[in-house]
Amino acid sequence: MSDNPLxxxxxxxxxxxxxxxxxxxxxxxxxxxxxxxxxxxxxVLRRFERAADLGTALPVARAALLxxxxxxxxxxxxxxxxxxxxxDLEALPLAPASLDLATSLLALHGVNDLPGALVQIRRALKPxxxxxxxxxxxxxxxxxxxxxxxxxxxxxGGASPRVAPFADLRDLGTLLQRAGFALPVVDxxxxxxxxxxxxxxxxxxxxxxxxxxxVDRKPGALRRDTLLHAAQIYAERFADTDGRLRATFEIVWLxxxxxxxxxxxxxxxxxxxxxxxxALGVPERGAGS
Numbered sequence: 001m002s003d004n005p006l007x008x009x010x011x012x013x014x015x016x017x018x019x020x021x022x023x024x025x026x027x028x029x030x031x032x033x034x035x036x037x038x039x040x041x042x043x044v045l046r047r048f049e050r051a052a053d054l055g056t057a058l059p060v061a062r063a064a065l066l067x068x069x070x071x072x073x074x075x076x077x078x079x080x081x082x083x084x085x086x087x088d089l090e091a092l093p094l095a096p097a098s099l100d101l102a103t104s105l106l107a108l109h110g111v112n113d114l115p116g117a118l119v120q121i122r123r124a125l126k127p128x129x130x131x132x133x134x135x136x137x138x139x140x141x142x143x144x145x146x147x148x149x150x151x152x153x154x155x156x157g158g159a160s161p162r163v164a165p166f167a168d169l170r171d172l173g174t175l176l177q178r179a180g181f182a183l184p185v186v187d188x189x190x191x192x193x194x195x196x197x198x199x200x201x202x203x204x205x206x207x208x209x210x211x212x213x214x215v216d217r218k219p220g221a222l223r224r225d226t227l228l229h230a231a232q233i234y235a236e237r238f239a240d241t242d243g244r245l246r247a248t249f250e251i252v253w254l255x256x257x258x259x260x261x262x263x264x265x266x267x268x269x270x271x272x273x274x275x276x277x278x279a280l281g282v283p284e285r286g287a288g289s
Contacts, residue, residue: 006112006215007165010090013110013213017057018078020209027058029208032191033105033134033251034060040132040253041068048100048130054121055089055107057209058082069101077107089117094124097258104133106251109166110213118179128260131181137188137250138168143238144201144247151230152222160218164210169252181256182263188252194244198231201247 041064051069053061059082065072075092076083087093089104089111102121111117121131145163152159167175169188176184195201205211222230238246257263 008110008112009213009215010088010110010112013209014078016211016213017209020207021057021078021080023207025057025209026204026207027060028193029191029249029251030056030058030060030106034064036134036189036251036253037061037103037105037132038064038067040255041065044068044130050099051101051103052094052099052124054087054092054102054104054133056103056105057107061103061105065101065103090120092117092120092124094120096123097126097129099124100126100129102129102131102133104135106134106136108133109135109137109164114167115175115178118175118181122180122256122258125258127258128262129258130255131257132253132255134251134253136166137172137252138166139190139248139250140166142248143234143245144198147198147230147234147237148222148226150233151226155223155226155229161214161216162212162222164212164214166250167252169250172252172254176254176256179256180259182259184254184256186252186254188250191249191251193247193249194240195247196244198234198245201245 048069050071051065051073053059053065053072053074055075055077057076059074062072062074073084074082075085075087077086077088079086085093089107090113102125104121108114108117118131125131141163148162149159152162169186173184173186176186193201193204195204234245240246
């Protein structure tokens with residue numbers, strides 16, 4: 001496990017998620033990721049004996065997983081009827097080598113110890129078991145982050161963190177390797193959602209349970225003048241020609257396999273049987289040429 005300092009108040013985040021689910025959690029992003037998961041699993045030409053959906057806020061992945069596994073369990077981070085059990089992504093209640101497939105949709109970006117969570121997922125997989133999931137990446141909500149930061153500095157003379165820090169795409173591939181996954185793959189997609197104004201975006205974030213749960217957050221709500229100035233900045237900088245405002249969500253997909261002897265191995269340096277220069281039909285040059 002890593003020694004990273006606490007970034008999120010996980011208890012507060014779970015409380016807000018519970019309230020959001022009770023109020024009718026919107027699934028416009030989760031539904032999209034569930035469709036993507038179905039397509040990605042369709043490219044894996046095998047069935048899995050035991051699959052688990054870990055931390056996904058709604059059972060949107062159920063159909064895709066049941067179509068490719070014999071047994072499916074779902075772990076939620078708050079109590080809900082569709083979950084088989086309640087658990088914590090940072091302390092998975094799963095036995096080692098107990099799963100053939102593990103998924104998690106739009107949940108892992110809210111943990112304090114992402115490297116440790118990935119290590120636990122890898123340990124829960126049997127050899128040659130697959131992990132595939134997604135989380136929000138570093139370019140998510142960049143418009144809101146800029147508007148709130150500049151508005152708070154202008155109106156109060158200082159700023160506190162308002163939008164969560166999300167992992168960078170380049171770092172996530174390294175984290176998969178550090179966690180012990182074989183054949184790691186990372187890719188991302190930018191999803192743009194459009195709103196009539198910034199306040200409509202904030203209402204959506206609240207309905208998702210994604211309001212500020214940072215440990216270092218400033219207590220209390222934003223000042224009214226700060227909020228109005230942020231809305232003005234947002235509208236001036238991030239509006240389309242029809243006046244609607246863009247909000248960016250970067251969906252980063254991670255996949256990797258628990259190591260197994262049957263998997264492809266990289267070739268040893270110097271083991272090539274032919275020269276690249278010969279294949280390209282060009283003279284070979286030394287590194288200093």
